[in-house]
Amino acid sequence: MRELLSWARERWIALGVLVMLLAALQVAAGGQLGAGLAVRQSPCSGLLPREEFGALIGDAEVSGQRIRNGDGLDRVQCSIMTPDGRRDLVALRVRAVTTADDVDHGLRELLRQSAMREWRDPLPEGLPGMLIEQRGRELRVALLLPCSDLPREVADRERQLLVTVDTYVSEDANALLRSAVHAANSSSASIGCGTPPLPPPTGNLERNPEEGTPIAAARTACEAVVPALPEDAPEGGWRTYEAATDSGPYSLCEIPLPGGSIWLEGLFGPWSESVRAARSWFSSEEEQRPLSEQWQPWANTAQGFAVSECQGEPAVFMVAKDYSVDYDITDEEIRALLATFATDQAARRGCGTPELP
Incomplete structure (x- = not known):
């Protein structure tokens, strides 16, 4: 019996040392091991679909995510971060805004560049938005939905929901489109836009x-x-x-x-x-x-x-x-x-x- 207790004590001590070593590695890595796994399980707390996340992020190491909310649910931004030496870089970003000023500002930012400097493609199946590509830099899908159930800020102007999803590490435009539709439907339901969900695209983007x-x-x-x-x-x-x-x-x-x-x-x-x-x-x-x-x-x-x-x-x-x-x-x-x-x-x-x- 004494030998059995001694054997168990040694095993528990060894297991404790292993746990401490893993914890030390986690701290030394700045929490990235757990953070990366958590992000992949629920990217942007579910705003992005987990099944498309792998195609958008690829094999890039994920160091964490930053989520910022405005007053209530009027403004949400989530950035997926990847490590680059001593700092983190944004690899994937999703934004959802509903106030008139934010929607107008977002659309001005999307289209401030002349089309001569960017490639733009229509979305399939009548989806209300566009694909914008800056060659070698960024791929972006933008969707604009009505929010008729939200109170109007400006007389006679219906509220709208503008959702944009940007990737700096992937060229999979179809995964980006499916992710943007998921983010738009999730945002619309969360804030109570009163708009029927967009149908998931069944075809591919025709570039x-x-x-x-x-x-x-x-x-x-x-x-x-x-x-x-x-x-x-x-x-x-x-x-x-x-x-x-x-x-x-x-x-x-x-x-x-x-x-x-x-x-x-x-x-x-x-x-x-x-x-x-x-x-x-x-x-x-x-x-x-x-x-x-x-x-x-x-x-x-x-x-x-x-x-x-x-x-x-x-x-x-x-x-x-x-x-x-x-x-x-x-x-x-x-x-x-x-x-x-x-x-x-x-x-x-x-x-x-x-x-x-």
């Missing part, structure tokens, strides 16, 4: 091919501008890159030309005017016009814009051409493209007749 799509075979609204294109097409015919859907806050048709492109964009919501202002450049002739006239619809050989109203909210339609384009296109043709695009987009979304230059 814009490197060479563009023949414009007559465009998937969505870009085909509408074909009658306004010049008769003499570039070598290989007219092609397009598009992110033009009948829902969501944004639409795009990019028409590549020798040396550059022409961009046609639609912005829908109160934030659209500030984005247009940030994008515009004025020649000396336009700058000499009265300021009030500068903000009226206008166009020249390089750019132009039109305005409309959609369910009581402003919409802006823009056209812009690279200065480096080596192709003869006239003022009249620029105006015709803008008018055709704006008229078609307004009709698709139930907007008023656009005010054109």
Whole structure:
């Protein structure tokens, strides 16, 4: 019996030493062993789906997550961290906001860059949003949902939920899209938006091919501008890159030309005017016009814009051409493209007749 007790005591001592060593390793690693496992089990406390997390984070070591909440559930941000030497870096981030100021700010941040600096793709199955890609840096999906059951902050303006999911370590756009839909549905249910959940996407994102799509075979609204294109097409015919859907806050048709492109964009919501202002450049002739006239619809050989109203909210339609384009296109043709695009987009979304230059 004494020998049995002695054997058990030795085993308990050995087990205790092992536990202490593991605890010491955990402390020395800054708690990363447990934190990484906890994050993978419930990323962003369930805001992101566990089944997609592996595809988004890959083999990267997870050091933890940071969750920040605003007042109540109006603003939530979660960042998944990975270690990099002496500091942690953001590998994956999800944001969900509902206040008017936060939604407007978020959309301005999403679209402040001209489409000439980013790749943008439509989402499948009519999902209300877009995919934005900064090559080699970031992949982002944004979704905008109505929140009709939330009290209105501004008279006659329905609350909205803007959800964005960004990854800096993955190129799996389909896993990112599925994660964004999960995050949007979870956020909407948590805050009581009163919106039916978005259906999980069943197909894959159709990315814009490197060479563009023949414009007559465009998937969505870009085909509408074909009658306004010049008769003499570039070598290989007219092609397009598009992110033009009948829902969501944004639409795009990019028409590549020798040396550059022409961009046609639609912005829908109160934030659209500030984005247009940030994008515009004025020649000396336009700058000499009265300021009030500068903000009226206008166009020249390089750019132009039109305005409309959609369910009581402003919409802006823009056209812009690279200065480096080596192709003869006239003022009249620029105006015709803008008018055709704006008229078609307004009709698709139930907007008023656009005010054109």
